[in-house]
Amino acid sequence: MASVGVGQVPLLDIRRQEKPIQEELQAAVRGVLESGQYVLGREIEKLEETLAEYSRAACGVACASGSESLLMALMACDVGPGDEVIVPSFTFFATASAVSRLGAVPVFADILPDTWNLDPEDVARKITPRTKAVIPVHLFGLAADMDSLNALAAEHGLAMIEDAAQSIGAEYFPPKTGKSSRVGSLGHIGCFSFYPTKNLGACGDGGALTTNDEKLAEKLRLLRNHGMQPRYYHQIVGLNGRLDAFQGAVLNVKFRYLDTWTAARQANALRYRELFRAAELEEFVRLPFYPKTGRHVWNQYSICVPEGRRDGLRQFLTEKNIGTEIYYPRGLHEQECFAKLPEAEPLPVTDSLTKQVLALPIFPGMTETEQDYVVEMIREFFRL
Numbered sequence: 001m002a003s004v005g006v007g008q009v010p011l012l013d014i015r016r017q018e019k020p021i022q023e024e025l026q027a028a029v030r031g032v033l034e035s036g037q038y039v040l041g042r043e044i045e046k047l048e049e050t051l052a053e054y055s056r057a058a059c060g061v062a063c064a065s066g067s068e069s070l071l072m073a074l075m076a077c078d079v080g081p082g083d084e085v086i087v088p089s090f091t092f093f094a095t096a097s098a099v100s101r102l103g104a105v106p107v108f109a110d111i112l113p114d115t116w117n118l119d120p121e122d123v124a125r126k127i128t129p130r131t132k133a134v135i136p137v138h139l140f141g142l143a144a145d146m147d148s149l150n151a152l153a154a155e156h157g158l159a160m161i162e163d164a165a166q167s168i169g170a171e172y173f174p175p176k177t178g179k180s181s182r183v184g185s186l187g188h189i190g191c192f193s194f195y196p197t198k199n200l201g202a203c204g205d206g207g208a209l210t211t212n213d214e215k216l217a218e219k220l221r222l223l224r225n226h227g228m229q230p231r232y233y234h235q236i237v238g239l240n241g242r243l244d245a246f247q248g249a250v251l252n253v254k255f256r257y258l259d260t261w262t263a264a265r266q267a268n269a270l271r272y273r274e275l276f277r278a279a280e281l282e283e284f285v286r287l288p289f290y291p292k293t294g295r296h297v298w299n300q301y302s303i304c305v306p307e308g309r310r311d312g313l314r315q316f317l318t319e320k321n322i323g324t325e326i327y328y329p330r331g332l333h334e335q336e337c338f339a340k341l342p343e344a345e346p347l348p349v350t351d352s353l354t355k356q357v358l359a360l361p362i363f364p365g366m367t368e369t370e371q372d373y374v375v376e377m378i379r380e381f382f383r384l
C-alpha cells in the first residue's frame with residue numbers, strides 16, 4: 001500500500017526546501033547585521049540586477065511586496081480617478097485592489113477555459129475610452145497570451161502591466177517570432193512578489209518591478225521613496241515602498257537555487273500527469289494546461305473536479321493528511337468590497353472554475369512516495 005508511512009503531505013513545506021541552504025541563509029543574515037545597513041543598499045542593488053537579468057528586462061526595482069509593486073506600477077503609469085483598468089477576476093485580490101486604491105475602476109474580464117489566463121477577446125470587448133491599462137496575471141506560473149494582449153494595448157494606447165507574482169522565470173513563446181521571452185519583459189512594467197509561498201520566497205514580505213524603460217525605472221525608484229530627490233525635496237507624491245536588506249540578502253542566496261527548484265516543480269507536474277493517466281483518473285479530474293512551448297514554472301498545480309465533488313474530495317484528502325487549497329473560491333467580481341462597482345457582465349469561465357479547482361502539493365522536495373500517495377488517495381475517493 002502506497003499509504004503506509006507517508007504521514008502528512010503538506011501543500012507546501014518551506015522548511016524542507018530551506019534546510020539544505022540553512023547555513024548560507026544564516027551567513028547572509030549575519031552579514032546584514034554586521035553591515036548595519038538595513039534598508040535598500042548593496043544587497044538590494046544586487047537583487048535588482050539579478051532579477052533584471054533573469055527576466056531579460058533592462059531594469060529591476062525592488063519594493064516592499066507584490067501588492068505594493070502593482071500599486072507603484074499603476075502610479076508610474078499615471079492611473080487615477082476616472083480611469084478603468086482591465087484585470088482578470090480569477091486572481092489574487094491584490095491585482096484589483098491596487099486599481100481601487102488609486103480611485104480607478106477595476107473592470108473584470110473573463111479567462112480562457114484551458115489556460116485560465118485573460119481572454120484577449122473578452123478584454124477587447126471591455127475596452128472603453130476610459131481604459132488606461134491592462135493587468136494580465138500569469139496565473140499559477142503560466143504566461144498569458146501576451147501577443148494578443150499587447151496588440152490590443154498598442155492599438156488603444158494602454159499601459160501593459162504584467163502581474164508576474166506567481167511566475168518568476170516563466171517564458172512566453174510568441175507564435176509570430178518564435179523567440180521565447182520571460183515574464184516581466186513582455187509589457188511596460190512587470191510586477192513580482194517574494195511572499196514566502198511564491199517560487200522565489202523571502203523570509204517575510206518582498207516584491208519587485210521590472211521594465212525595459214529607463215525613465216519608468218527612475219520614476220519607480222522615486223515613487224518607492226516618497227518621491228524624494230534630493231533628500232527632503234519631494235518631486236511627486238510617492239510612498240514608502242522600500243525593501244529591507246535582510247530580505248535582499250536572503251533572496252540573493254535563494255536566487256542561486258531558483259532554477260533547480262523550478263526544475264523540481266516541472267518534474268512533479270510531469271509525474272502527476274503520468275500518475276493520473278496510469279490511475280485512469282482523467283475522466284474524473286481535469287488536469288491543468290501543459291503548454292507545448294514556453295516555460296511553465298508551476299507555482300501551483302490545480303486540478304478541476306466536477307462541480308459538486310470538489311469540496312468532498314478536499315475534505316477526504318484533509319482526513320488523509322494531504323494539504324490542498326482552493327485558488328480561488330470566489331471571483332473578485334463577486335467580492336463584497338466590489339459590490340458598489342458597476343454591475344459586471346457575467347464571467348462564466350471564472351464562475352465555473354471557482355467551483356472546480358483544487359490545488360495539490362507540488363513543492364520542490366516533495367518525495368515520489370508522497371506524490372504517489374496523493375494520487376492513490378484521489379483514486380480511493382472516486383472508488384476506482
Ligand SMILES: *Cc1c(COP(=O)(O)O)cnc(C)c1O
Nearest residue numbers: 065066067092094165166193195
Ligand atoms: C501573491 C500575489 C500578489 C501579491 O503579492 P504580495 O507580495 O503578497 O503582496 C499579487 N498578485 C498575485 C497574482 C499574487 O499571487
